[in-house]
Amino acid sequence: MPTLLSSRPVPDVRTAPRPRRRVPLRLLAAGAGLAVLVPVGMKVASWLPDEPFGQEVVDRSTTPLVLALQDLHEYHAATGTFQVVVDxxxxxxxxxxxISGERVEFLATGTADASVDFTGLDAGRVALSADGTSATIELPAPRVGEVRIDPEQSHVLDRDRGLVERLGDALGDNPVDDSELYALAEDRLAAAAEESDLRERAETNTRAMLTGLARSLGVDEVEVSFAEPDGSAG
Structure with a gap:
């Protein structure tokens, strides 16, 4: 029969206790902090913009309307043709x-321009709205330029000279000098241009030109005002 050599108690592995693993305090603190930050972060994100660090473009470039006006320098807004008979x-x-004397009738035809000077125009005389859709422009009064006599359309209608003057022409080699007639004609034509509606036409044409120019640059409404002519009342 078998022999019992030794007798030892056999531990029950199902009931044997396991050693406990300690969790570091730093991990516990980090977990607790994360649990607090999650709800707080959700509340902050509710009022932040969709792109809190997005870029915004600010356009501070010079308005093209001012540059376009400065490039004009001088605008010839109207031209008038005038005639006068100098007697x-x-x-x-x-x-x-x-016996002696002379009478001349001279028909003179000339043109004169009414122009607007843009050389002194700066940003202070051009006001643009915040949205860039309307503008006000202050301009000097149109100026009537010098008269240009057209020699092809100007000629002597009648010349009546005395005997002394005719003999002088026959014996001498000096041609008839009509420079004084042209000078008188220029003065008369300039006076006619000043008394005409050339300035009013120039203002109307300038407004129409600036309105078309501004609309091509995105400005829908333009108000143009002119200063009073030099020497006028008001």
């Missing part, structure tokens, strides 16, 4: 006109 008579005292 000049030279009398010799105490001598009949048949």
């Amino acid at each position: 000049r008579e030279l009398d010799t005292r105490y001598v009949p006109a048949v």
Whole structure:
């Protein structure tokens, strides 16, 4: 029969206790902090913009309307054509006109321009709205330029000279000098241009030009005002 060599108690592995693993305090603190930050972060994110660090473009470039006006320098807004008959008579005292004297009728045709000066125009005289859809522009009064006589459309209608003047032309080699007639014609034509509606036409044409220019640059409404002409009342 078998022999019992030794007798030892056999531990029950199902009931044997396991050693406990200690969790570091730092991990516990970090977990607790994360649990607090999650709800707080959700509340902050509710009022933050969708892109809190997005970029915004601010356009501070010079308005194209001012640059376009400065490039114009001078705008010839209207042109007028005028005619005048200069009737000049030279009398010799105490001598009949048949003997000495001259009478000339000269038809002169010339043109004059009314222009607006843009050289002194700066940003202070051009006001643009915040949205860039309307503008006000202050301009100097249109100026009537010098008269240009057209020699092809200007000629002597009649010339009546005395005997002395005709003999002088026959014996001398000096041609007839009509420079004084042209000078008188220029003065008369300039006066006619000043008395005409050339300035009013220039203002109307300038407004129309600036309105079209501004609309091509995105400005829908334009108000243009002109200063009073030099020497005028008000």
